[in-house]
Amino acid sequence: MLSTIATLHFVQRTMKKNVTPKKRQTFRHGDLRNALVAAGLEMARIGGPDAVVLREATRRAGVSPNAAYRHFAGQAALVDAVRSACLSRLAAAIEAELKKLRPGSDSQAYARKSLRAIGMGYLGFALSEPGMFRTAFSAPPAIHSQNQANTASMGLNPYELLSLSLDRMLESGLLNEKGRREAEYMAWSPVHGLALLALEGPLKKMPREAVLRLGERLVNMVERGLSCK
């Protein structure tokens, strides 16, 4: 663990040098806050939320530990910023999946495919970037993400993307008013649960394809479960 962090540290530093050849002309960093979040994100990517270490982040940014306190109230604030960044990545992954679709003429089919794309995009991201995914849903959302962070190019967070597709189902007649109520959580829970069971639960050893197949079955179940009645 320590060794991986150490080697990672080295890689990161050398990569950074390519981007910013002069180590630091001004003794001011210039963009320390972002650098810290980037470093934290990389640590989260590898080791999950517990791996984002303030001192290590400052080390990677080439700065003394205390410098971080000019930009974050403490370590918790840093990991919260990282968490937010992870949510953005998740949103981007879902958007990418959504953009593969063409509206077409059949609005019901489109709505169905949207829901499916969101579910599978979610699951796919969880399996491809377990560290980020676990970080995205680690302890304290605190504020209900009222801020504009957490989003990707469409400016929507994962929750809003899901709402969007459910609205499409409502408009196209796949859902009635009653079925639409709190449908976000009815749809979200199964996929979220499967993702976590696969990442840190008893499905850890299940091969990726099997998990994705289970995911498809779950999405189908949700679709039927929401529409009938």
Place this chain on the structure above:
Amino acid sequence: MLSTIATLHFVQRTMKKNVTPKKRQTFRHGDLRNALVAAGLEMARIGGPDAVVLREATRRAGVSPNAAYRHFAGQAALVDAVRSACLSRLAAAIEAELKKLRPGSDSQAYARKSLRAIGMGYLGFALSEPGMFRTAFSAPPAIHSQNQANTASMGLNPYELLSLSLDRMLESGLLNEKGRREAEYMAWSPVHGLALLALEGPLKKMPREAVLRLGERLVNMVERGLSCK
């Protein structure tokens, strides 16, 4: 945080004194391993998996930090033992819910009620003991709980309890062979996901009753989703 741990420490110690008035007659503790797990369990109950701290556990057991290493390979091993204890508590909570049922003559109704009891017992435990629940499903299951731990009085872990009720559904004709395949995960995922969304996700502020109502809807959805087709 530190203060709560400190006060807790005090409470625990004084309670312990009532149980074991003579602090330690023999310089041997006698049952240190269990004492450490108990202390760890209490910490997990309050603060989740990250709150189980080896040194604090030894402090509560009235022993030097290194004594723990005679019984656990390291902190990770301790939290793993605590995790196992948390799973047992979960199993016990589910069993309690199951035992409220009477088989009756209608085997289908009984099977249905069993599934429902498991789901709601699971969810209820998660909401009542969030720290333990989160600990139960924290990072490394490593071994697939082949051991006899993780169980309650029936000697079954939560997964096996779920399997049992799904078998009842199969036998009573509510499920066909195809629907029974991997039904454990189809049923587990939604409730697990809801529990986590409610504990550390965006549903944190949703009142308990609302979460339970969502849980009921999910269980219904699962039931229908498994049986039809």
Place this chain on the structure above:
DNA sequence: GCCAACAAGTGAACACCGTCCACATACGCT
């Protein structure tokens, strides 16, 4: 153009954590 106020980064220190080492001790078996 100067200079003061201020933002940004530094250094040393503290308390806590997990863990390793060498050492002490009492229990249990022969």
Place this chain on the structure above:
DNA sequence: AGCGTATGTGGACGGTGTTCACTTGTTGGC
């Protein structure tokens, strides 16, 4: 009785988050 060993102790090391006092560029008002 006595020895071996399981169990617990003490001290140390490196790591972490955090605080305090400090230095040092930058910048805005005159």
